[in-house]
Amino acid sequence: MDTIREKLAILPDQPGCYLMKDAYNKVIYVGKAKVLKNRVRSYFTGSHDGKTQRLVADIRDFEYIITSSELEALLLEMNLIKKYDPKYNVMLKDDKTYPYLKITAEEHPRLLYTRKIRKDKGKYFGPFVNAYAAQETKKLLDRLYPLRKCDHMPNKVCLYYHMGQCLGPCVYDVSKEENQKMVNEIISFLNGGFPEVKEELTEKMFAASEALNFERAKELRDQIHHIDAVMQKQKMMTADLTDKDVFGFHYDKGWMCVQVFFIRQGKLIERDVSLFPFYGDAAEDFLSFIGQFYLQKNHPLPKEILVPVEVDVELVSQLLAAKVLQPKRGQKREFVDLARKNAELALQEKFALIERDEERTIKAIEQLGEQLGIPTPKRIEAFDNSNIHGTNPVSAMIVFEDGKPNKKEYRKYKIKSVVGPDDYASMKEVVRRRYARLLKEQLQLPDLIIVDGGKGHMAAAKDVLENELNLMIPVAGLAKDDKHRTSQLLLGEPPVAVALPRNSQEFYLLQRIQDEVHRFALSFHRQVRDKGMFSSSLDHIPGVGDKRKKQLLKAFGSIKKIKEASVEDFQEAGMPQNVAEQLYRTFSSEE
Structure with a gap:
């Protein structure tokens, strides 16, 4: 503690990051601060909740890094958390992802279901309410718009072509204009234009029925039902069709809950709930959360992001390079308040269970130590x-x-x-x-x-x-x-x-x-x-891995025939000359 006291006395009053370390010099917590001197000293003075007390009890040393601005400190904090994975930094450690639909930026584009957002010039739509909704929407669009389906171009048309769900660009000429027309219609559909598509399908259904083409009319009717089932489940919330993410948070007794509402085309389509312990200032920890949410978890940025009044909106705007609003009145303010109320309710509902579990677990190891006559076995x-x-x-x-x-x-x-x-x-x-x-x-x-x-x-x-x-x-x-x-x-x-x-x-x-x-x-x-159980004589032969083992067994049919093969036989089976010679030498020596 003498070392810590000496370091506390000379802390600078500048922004930066601090790294708390345990007795084994392992980084156990990373934080950031507008003023390092005030924030780091606060851990060693005054009273704290149980979680912060446990953190402080494990601290044996700390380091700090000065930055030129709070934004720089926020970015550095995210990188340090990613590097050290400290046990007390628990926000967003899960692998929760959401399903999206993606139109690829290929010569012959494809419509894909994915949970990964990449910077590959593709167009992403979502997040969807759940995986089933995304998959059903893709099936519907596959029926309506016959884009390419295959990962790699085959040399003949596949089943999708015969089902009318692909134009067969592998064999037939499909113009760039025709592909772009389908892409534009899918974009329009996913951006809320499905009522127009539904109306057009209804007209075609009646026309097919009048022409006594009842089978086609039934197909069109089924497609209309799919649109109703998949695209019109969500309740309309606002006439403003701008895509937006709405954030609200609440904290109590060392725990924070952040709720995010995803509003797309005026509808609340999904919400994200994150519950985690925090050890610093609530507004600053929220900044860390929102930075990790978009920059490390790769959630795509909407047109607008709504945040509570406690948050430094300019800092968030600089961090994300996005339009960030802090509504003071009107429906947008109501959305933020609704997100905060949901966060408060979620915290109230889960807090008792979490606290009980935490208390039970800590009590168990403390009592185990007492029963064994040793210090608490952390x-x-x-x-x-x-x-x-x-x-x-x-x-x-x-x-x-x-x-x-x-x-x-x-x-x-x-x-x-x-x-x-x-x-x-x-x-x-x-x-x-x-x-x-x-x-x-x-x-x-x-x-x-x-x-x-x-x-x-x-x-x-x-x-x-x-x-x-x-x-x-x-x-x-x-x-x-x-x-x-x-x-x-x-x-x-x-x-x-x-x-x-x-x-x-x-x-x-x-x-x-x-x-x-x-x-x-x-x-x-x-x-x-x-x-x-699957080992064989081919194991441990230099140059022969799993892929070549399969290749040899496919070519010769059995280990016995492989042992009887010549160098030329191995080369005909696709083995390089040096590997073919090694195989021949190995089996010849066995004989």
Whole structure:
């Protein structure tokens, strides 16, 4: 703390970013500030909510980077979060994406369903209410506008051509003007012009009916029903047809909820709800959110973005290079207020559950530490071995931080030095490899190690830790009953059972850890075993990978015939001369 106090005393009163670090010099939180001196000092003075207290308790050092403006600090903060992935920066860490329809910018354009927005000159429409709505809309447009369907041009027409859903540019000449006409009509349709299309189809339906072409009339009627089903579900909200995103946020007790309304062609078509803990100023954290939302998650920018009055609208405009409004009255202000009210309600509804879960989890690891007579085990690492009669032996290690799995830290191990089914030797090898590496790379060590097994597994792990690596980390064993359920926790020398109530949170935590490490080890063992089942004499031959293995088996039909082949035969099968010679030498030496 002396180092921190000295740094706090000389903090500059300029904008910039700060990086909070833990005892292992790992970046655990990145923030930005208009005035670094005020913001960073605020973490170490005054009272805080429980989440911020936990963050501050983990801080052992910090760094800061001065920027020339707040905008620069905001951009730098996003880059630093992306680089370090700090555990306390949790906003927008999910992979939530929305479906869009895309018209490609090719000579013969295609209409595609996608969840990825790329800068490829294509035209994107959406987001859609859900994946089903987007897929149904695409099916409808495919019926109405026969654009190219194939990824690559074939040398003959496909089924879509015979169904009337493609003009067959692979074989027939389709002019640029004809393609552009269809593209313009699709754009018009997706931008709200579907009533005109519906009216035109209705006229054609009646004309086909009068001409006694009832089959065609039925097809047109079905297309009209599709338009009704897909395009007219949403309630009209405004006569203003400008595409806009509306933001509102609410915060309470260290949590923030941001709601985004996507309004397209006057209709509310979708909303995004994000709920996350925050540790700084609410308005500034919202700026970080909106920057990540558009610039890192690649949500396409609408014509207008509406934000609450607390937000620095000029900064958002500069950041996004977009039209950002801060409505003070009228319907647009009502939209922003509605988004904020929804955020407040979502926070109220979920807050009790989230807080209860957080409290339960933290309490579980605190009580587990008390029961074991050790400091609170904020980081727990657990090991499990998996093999069948000694074949394909593997081991797996999982990490629980603050009572929750951290899957990015999971590790898989193939056993290298053990022959036959020897669980204890396997445990020694994996523990040795894991913690020798952590020591070498000066990475964070766990507060508690759990091995899936009894006294022998514990003794194997402790022998390596204490006698080889000189590490004094508590090691516990998890024993199972005859029904393969978590039975008891073992600790000490000699190991004795720790009395844990079966209905306690700490016992449930141990069950989750044991189930998770067993699942992870078993799934890895299946992968290794399945891969081994498909091994062949072609494995480990230089220049022969999976693709060439398939190529050889397709050409010769069996390993036996491959072994009988000549260099010339291999070359005829598409192998380069050096690979053909290597194959021939390999199988000749075997004979």
